[in-house]
Amino acid sequence: MPIDRLFARLEQEPQRPDAAIPRMSRTRRSILGATLAFYALIVYAVLSTSWLVRLDWQVMLFRPYKQWPGLHAFLDYFVVLGQRGPTAVLIAAWLGWRSWRQRTLRPLLVMAAALLLLNVSVGAAKLGMAREGPHYANVIGSNEMFLTGDIFPSGHTANAVVTWGILAYLATTSRARRILSVTAAVFALGVGTTTVYLGTHWVTDVLLGWAAGLAVLLAMPWFEPIVAWAEWRLLTTRDALRAGYRTFRAYAPEALHPHAAGQGLHGVRAGEPAAPPRHPEPQPAGAARGVPQLTGELRPWHPAARPQGGHQGSPAGYGEQPAGRPVGSH
Template sequence: MLTRLEPVFARLDREPERPAHLQTPRMSRHRVVLLAALLACYLAIVVAVLTTSWLVRLDWQIMFFRPYEQWPQLHAFLDYLVVLGQRGPTAVMVAAWLGWRSWRQHTLRPLITLGVALLLLNITVGSVKLGLGRLGPHYATQIGSAELFAGGDIFPSGHTANAVVTWGILAYLASTTVTRRVLSLFSAVVSLSVGATTVYLGTHWVSDVLLGWLAGLLIMLALPWFEPLIARTEAYVFELRELWRRRLEEGRLSAPVAAALTPLLSAGGKWQPGHSDDAAAVPVTASGAGAAGHSPALRPAGHPVARQHVIRSERTPVTPAGSRRPAHTERAAARGASARPAG
């Protein structure tokens, strides 16, 4: 199986598609100002709910309006649309796309960035949910109350915040300006639709959705602060991979572990930060070191090294030195000798 997959791995190694002009987002002054403004709005909504202000009265008015009864024909469609804000399905879809992109670009940054963003989402949104303990519209017990500290977990809206972060990460990791704008518009439409759908279905208050939007935007704006951590994590993963590769080469792993790790560690030798394509051309001496003292990429024993592909026009023509079959006269003499009776 490894022999069959070797051409695929070799092709991926020879043709990386990492954008050369891609720059890591930085924490600019405008981003800091916008982050501070959104944080102020976030705190203002929390205070408005804590003090049972006009925002809570608006929550109850829309709850009594019951949008799902006003437009029942939309219910079936919106039941499916709200899935775009659920953590499990969206994380799997986006992680699959970013995983393929990581493989093609020979970098782990997309997947690590997604993991950091989801971790921040769980910590920030989850702590506020559990700390305030607000009940949803379907479980409200006292009309006009904010329903806080009652054991709920509805404020802020997790569906809305997850839609902002999960789909917004695609725009954050976009390679071009046009792609970033298109994906930003797409993530905005999806997150706004998911938030409005939760209000329509009666599973969230309006203030829950407002705070969910702000929570997701705050995470997206703060991501550049975590870029150094993302880079260090990627470097650590590659160092750990090389360590296991050396252990596999030296035979220091048990047979089941070696069998499980061989496809992973032997594939994509160039898939590491700062690796130059010229390293593949360094000749290897009998001692295992390159001509300039470079060590070749370690491969498991018995795993064939990918040969450089040569197109048909560059191959050396092979001229047959002669036919292996004997000449006609020799064959005739042989037949005559075999037909002559002995003695």
């Protein structure tokens, strides 16, 4: 039955034993190095106003959104797949379900670490180079660097690479990793070219965005120890809070229990006379005959223990004579 398979799918299961955490292999280091070199080359090409800047202006003056206006409505919605807010919520919901089902916080923590690294690196580059976008360009043929803009590299493109690529990074099987890698590549390439079509980014903005997002994904194995420590810390804190709450529930006074809701500090409702205790405490021997009882830290008094020349130790009071005994009598 489809319903039975659905409910079986919703049940929790232990983490897959073959879900190996990606390691920083030699091949991965080589690809990361090549990506960073490509990143630096694009920045240098723009700073030196090379042929890539001329390509930027040629594509911008071509105005693709006017050449193919029929695509405009669809691509206006498609580019949302690169916006940080909607995509982060969508992917976080999926990874949250995976975290609950596999009883591990790693998917959510890996995504949080990747987005933090992306925002810091891309945000610093945007603010540092301050490039103007095509719609705000000042001089034809210039690189528009170090002005008032913040579009270099393309945040939409880099975010599409990281947000969708993190699904492939967290895949637990080779087949799922291949499918998700192709899906992420299609979304990243599509979002990047869409921003060029809409005229919101230069071509070099998109090239640098692809490099920035790929560099974040390739560097993620270096942050796995931090993710593991954060998961251990969060789970340890959760267990400590649970243990503390159970201890509080076990030793809390009766007035703090749910059945005492609406009662005062001593379990008496406002306006009602105090009820006698359900289980009266046992009284000391002699209390029923009216014999006064000692309280606090006072010790029982005996005439033999009275110091000579004074009555400071008598239970009748400090410096007072016991009743019925004449002064000075022994």
